[in-house]
Amino acid sequence: xxxxxxxxxxxxxxxxxxxxxxxxxxxxxxxxxxxxxxxxxxxxxxxxxxxxxxxxxxxxxxxxxxxxxxxxxxxxxxxxxxxxxxxxxxxxxxxxxxxxxxxxxxxxxxxxxxxxxxxxxxxxxxxxxxxxxxxxxxxxxxxxxxxxxxxxxxxxxxxxxxxxxxxxxxxxxxxxxxxxxxxxxxxxxxxxxxxxxxxxxxxxxxxxxxxxxxxxxxxxxxxxxxxxxxxxxxxxxxxxxxxxxxx
Amino acid sequence: xxxxxxxxxxxxxxxxxxxxxxxxxxxxxxxxxxxxxxxxxxxxxxxxxxxxxxxxxxxxxxxxxxxxxxxxxxxxxxxxxxxxxxxxxxxxxxxxxxxxxxxxxxxxxxxxxxxxxxxxxxxxxxxxxxxxxxxxxxxxxxxxxxxxxxxxxxxxxxxxxxxxxxxxxxxxxxxxxxxxxxxxxxxxxxxxxxxxxxxxxxxxxxxxxxxxxxxxxxxxxxxxxxxxxxxxxxxxxxxxxxxxxxxxxxxxxxxxxxxxxxxxxxxxxxxx
Numbered sequence: 001x002x003x004x005x006x007x008x009x010x011x012x013x014x015x016x017x018x019x020x021x022x023x024x025x026x027x028x029x030x031x032x033x034x035x036x037x038x039x040x041x042x043x044x045x046x047x048x049x050x051x052x053x054x055x056x057x058x059x060x061x062x063x064x065x066x067x068x069x070x071x072x073x074x075x076x077x078x079x080x081x082x083x084x085x086x087x088x089x090x091x092x093x094x095x096x097x098x099x100x101x102x103x104x105x106x107x108x109x110x111x112x113x114x115x116x117x118x119x120x121x122x123x124x125x126x127x128x129x130x131x132x133x134x135x136x137x138x139x140x141x142x143x144x145x146x147x148x149x150x151x152x153x154x155x156x157x158x159x160x161x162x163x164x165x166x167x168x169x170x171x172x173x174x175x176x177x178x179x180x181x182x183x184x185x186x187x188x189x190x191x192x193x194x195x196x197x198x199x200x201x202x203x204x205x206x207x208x209x210x211x212x213x214x215x216x217x218x219x220x221x222x223x224x225x226x227x228x229x230x231x232x233x234x235x236x237x238x239x240x241x242x243x244x245x246x247x
Numbered sequence: 248x249x250x251x252x253x254x255x256x257x258x259x260x261x262x263x264x265x266x267x268x269x270x271x272x273x274x275x276x277x278x279x280x281x282x283x284x285x286x287x288x289x290x291x292x293x294x295x296x297x298x299x300x301x302x303x304x305x306x307x308x309x310x311x312x313x314x315x316x317x318x319x320x321x322x323x324x325x326x327x328x329x330x331x332x333x334x335x336x337x338x339x340x341x342x343x344x345x346x347x348x349x350x351x352x353x354x355x356x357x358x359x360x361x362x363x364x365x366x367x368x369x370x371x372x373x374x375x376x377x378x379x380x381x382x383x384x385x386x387x388x389x390x391x392x393x394x395x396x397x398x399x400x401x402x403x404x405x406x407x408x409x410x411x412x413x414x415x416x417x418x419x420x421x422x423x424x425x426x427x428x429x430x431x432x433x434x435x436x437x438x439x440x441x442x443x444x445x446x447x448x449x450x451x452x453x454x455x456x457x458x459x460x461x462x463x464x465x466x467x468x469x470x471x472x473x474x475x476x477x478x479x480x481x482x483x484x485x486x487x488x489x490x491x492x493x494x495x496x497x498x499x500x501x502x503x504x505x506x507x508x509x510x511x512x513x514x515x516x517x518x519x
Binding site: 049051075076077078079081082083085087089090091092093094102103105106107109113114115116155158159162 | 421423424426427428430431432433434436437440441442444445446449
């Protein structure tokens with residue numbers, strides 16, 4: 001579903017942030033990326049969604065190659081690709097339901113949507129997505145009143161309202177307490193399996209990665225170090241990911 | 248620290264070419280300059296306390312002749328009062344209409360180009376630097392006496408404050424929802440109406456209400472230069488020595504200003 005081929009990014013200052021990165025995430029699969037600070041994990045995600053332009057390589061999402069698209073074609077291609085980041089990034093003054101429904105805007109071209117409204121059927125969809133993350137009863141609350149864990153679940157619901165094939169998550173649990181973090185990971189796990197989504201998630205928590213991933217990908221210095229199912233991945237190699245950087 | 252002069256205080260030790268005696272001398276110079284500034288200001292305004300004492304009788308005479316306020320004129324005062332409020336509403340609304348696009352150009356994070364930013368900041372600064380009374384005089388010469396030049400004056404002067412505060416609000420806006428929405432594949436116009444407008448609108452309304460309150464006070468004074476409303480009536484009756492009508496209008500002014508301030512404050516609280 002998501003296929004990254006020989007993806008590289010060299011910054012203008014010569015630093016190689018991503019080097020010949022290959023990665024495949026199939027539908028229904030939850031792949032977790034581990035790596036130290038500055039290892040290139042976030043850069044990888046940003047190159048996939050094209051907020052950074054990779055120097056070379058290809059990104060295939062559901063049969064479309066993204067790296068060469070611009071403008072409206074890039075916008076359309078992004079519909080297949082949803083992103084959840086460390087901060088929920090909700091519009092705090094709007095209702096939770098409205099925030100979720102904004103995820104679907106890209107597929108609508110109506111005056112109503114342009115003027116800040118929603119197609120009525122999208123509100124039903126949004127309510128369904130909110131139910132998926134277990135917050136259907138909070139729909140009419142202001143987004144600013146939510147707890148961190150709730151807000152993150154709402155941002156996942158917003159991603160679902162987009163009806164993507166691929167879900168990218170950039171440290172989605174970094175600012176949450178352990179319990180809320182487990183909850184988010186269970187949710188991602190379930191969405192991958194039930195929704196047949198390809199989920200690519202960047203994490204810092206090794207334990208969560210072992211508990212929830214179908215495969216764990218290690219990245220260091222912009223290079224892929226390993227790409228294995230948790231059962232076949234010795235803890236030692238994960239630890240090396242962080243140690244070598246300090247050396 | 249390479250200088251081998253006096254090293255009396257930590258400051259003189261830290262700053263090259265800075266010595267304790269020099270610091271003392273500088274302090275004396277500053278104090279003397281301060282005294283000089285204050286003294287010349289008193290001399291310039293020809294402040295004579297004795298005039299204040301003898302003036303008490305003039306004041307008492309005014310109050311005696313101004314009481315009781317001529318409440319029979321209350322119905323006649325409704326029209327100018329309404330005019331004063333309407334000048335303020337018109338001025339605020341037109342000010343907002345002009346300030347929003349200027350603010351978008353004068354906010355460092357969304358301005359289309361660097362030179363546009365400076366031009367917009369220049370216009371906003373100029374609108375504020377010229378007092379509303381001067382704007383009113385200019386517009387009276389242009390469109391004649393009446394409430395219209397008053398409204399225009401308030402509109403132009405309001406751009407100064409509104410434009411600056413709007414721009415600051417835009418600059419401090421949380422960009423995360425905007426970026427998140429862009430990544431979902433939403434169109435630019437949708438990102439604007441669904442993420443930017445809902446984040447900014449409450450703040451913009453609050454600032455505008457605050458400005459409306461200020462404009463009602465300004466609009467009172469604008470009457471003095473022929474822009475209609477309560478100010479014009481005050482000036483007229485003052486010139487006719489009709490102090491009982493003057494005191495009536497002063498009471499109306501007091502109620503109006505206080506009322507506008509309260510209403511504006513309550514509405515802004517509701518928005519927050």
